[in-house]
Amino acid sequence: MKNLSTALAGAGIGLRAPHVRQVLSERPAVPWLEVHSENYYVDGGPALAALLRLRTDYPLSLHGVGMSLGGADPLDRAHLSKLARLIERTEPALVSEHLCWSGIGGRHLNDLLPLPYTDEALAHVASRVAEVQDFLGREILVENVSSYLAFADATIPEWEFVAAVARRTGCKLLCDVNNIYVNAMNHGFDADAYLAALPRDAIAEIHLAGFDASGPCLIDTHGAPVAPDVWALYRRAIARFGPVPTLIEWDTDIPPLATLLAEAATAQSILETPDALAA
Numbered sequence: 001m002k003n004l005s006t007a008l009a010g011a012g013i014g015l016r017a018p019h020v021r022q023v024l025s026e027r028p029a030v031p032w033l034e035v036h037s038e039n040y041y042v043d044g045g046p047a048l049a050a051l052l053r054l055r056t057d058y059p060l061s062l063h064g065v066g067m068s069l070g071g072a073d074p075l076d077r078a079h080l081s082k083l084a085r086l087i088e089r090t091e092p093a094l095v096s097e098h099l100c101w102s103g104i105g106g107r108h109l110n111d112l113l114p115l116p117y118t119d120e121a122l123a124h125v126a127s128r129v130a131e132v133q134d135f136l137g138r139e140i141l142v143e144n145v146s147s148y149l150a151f152a153d154a155t156i157p158e159w160e161f162v163a164a165v166a167r168r169t170g171c172k173l174l175c176d177v178n179n180i181y182v183n184a185m186n187h188g189f190d191a192d193a194y195l196a197a198l199p200r201d202a203i204a205e206i207h208l209a210g211f212d213a214s215g216p217c218l219i220d221t222h223g224a225p226v227a228p229d230v231w232a233l234y235r236r237a238i239a240r241f242g243p244v245p246t247l248i249e250w251d252t253d254i255p256p257l258a259t260l261l262a263e264a265a266t267a268q269s270i271l272e273t274p275d276a277l278a279a
């Protein structure tokens, strides 16, 4: 492998299976790529080979969806070992996971479920973030998730909970601006107050995606273009946090690669003119 760049800047895209062949052959001028870590928990095969080839030309972010960081079962050491092996292989700039739980009693649920925002849950998830960082020997990013219900016992606003995890553990934050917008609409809070509560220095990556608005609440499908209101919130986030590396996520009804690249180009133009858009 040639000398790998490990710095992220600008607007990247999530690399998904339908686009791998085209990205390999065309090497589009996108500054970095993000992949779902668990798709590469293998010791060989074409998917890993393609990733390692792309890694010679693109900085990489590894984004986990299956660690159940906030879960009540012990952290899965086999899962962590596979992640450590992938980190060794790919030398990613960033490694992230979701601030959620996704299993109980050894059963894995294929979803990113919200935590009850309580002192007990905060202490629990903070200790597990610290455990993961110790195991991997590096800092991780944790991402705020979308949700469609809130726990009656919650005592801490979501934004304070997210900020406190970063403060307690020294981890960084992956600020999903679409998730903030979706939750603000679903739960009736102020998305700008959420952004204002996050520690500026901890924001290491931003996610943007599209949602479904056809039902009684917004559903975070990652299956549509970024909504105009989310672009507007993103502009305010960049004005506040500076030019944070930003990723376009698209996981269902995946469009042609050109559509993702156009969304990334829009994010890039906002990253390059933060002051003009700060008003």
Ligand SMILES: [Fe+2]
Pocket (backbone or CB within 6 Å): 143, 176, 207, 208, 249
């Ligand atoms: Fe996200």
